[in-house]
Amino acid sequence: xxxxxxxxxxxxxxxxxxxxxxxxxxxxxxxxxxxxxxxxxxxxxxxxxxxxxxxxxxxxxxxxxxxxxxxxxxxxxxxxxxxxxxxxxxxxxxxxxxxxxxxxxxxxxxxxxxxxxxxxxxxxxxxxxxxxxx
Numbered sequence: 001x002x003x004x005x006x007x008x009x010x011x012x013x014x015x016x017x018x019x020x021x022x023x024x025x026x027x028x029x030x031x032x033x034x035x036x037x038x039x040x041x042x043x044x045x046x047x048x049x050x051x052x053x054x055x056x057x058x059x060x061x062x063x064x065x066x067x068x069x070x071x072x073x074x075x076x077x078x079x080x081x082x083x084x085x086x087x088x089x090x091x092x093x094x095x096x097x098x099x100x101x102x103x104x105x106x107x108x109x110x111x112x113x114x115x116x117x118x119x120x121x122x123x124x125x126x127x128x129x130x131x132x133x134x
Contacts, residue, residue, distance in 0.1 A: 029053035035063075042069040045078060057089035058082055074099040086117040 031051040037044040047063025061080040069076060079095040094110045 030059060037066045040067045041065075042067045047078070052089075055084070055089065057084075059089070072101050074101055085115045088117055090115055 030053055033049045033051060034047075035049055036046050042065050044066050045061075045063035046066050047061065049058060049063075050060040051057065052059050059082050061078065063078045065076055065078075068074075075098070077097045079093075079097075080091065081093040082089050083092040084090075091112050093112065094108075096108045098106045100106055
């Protein structure tokens, strides 16, 4: 008898299953989720999502749109990286690679640097902010 899901778990037919793996990392482990959208659309993606095993925060995404975003685009790839900065998980790098029918390859890269996370001082609130809180 072959099972495609663990015993005792029923998944409705219209829902997509998420398959996962646990991989070692510097912080103790990451879950690697293979995600599939329920519907094909240029606004949703399919691919891999890495989730930190301790904080359960997304650390990396490697994906592609579920549907081609344009006739002129043959294929698109999305690469996103996140890192922990002063206790907060923030974007470090976004890269999108598109293969264009007539133009070849186009790459857009955004790198985020010099984050400064500042604590909020309770007595530094403006009078309008204090009124909104009360």
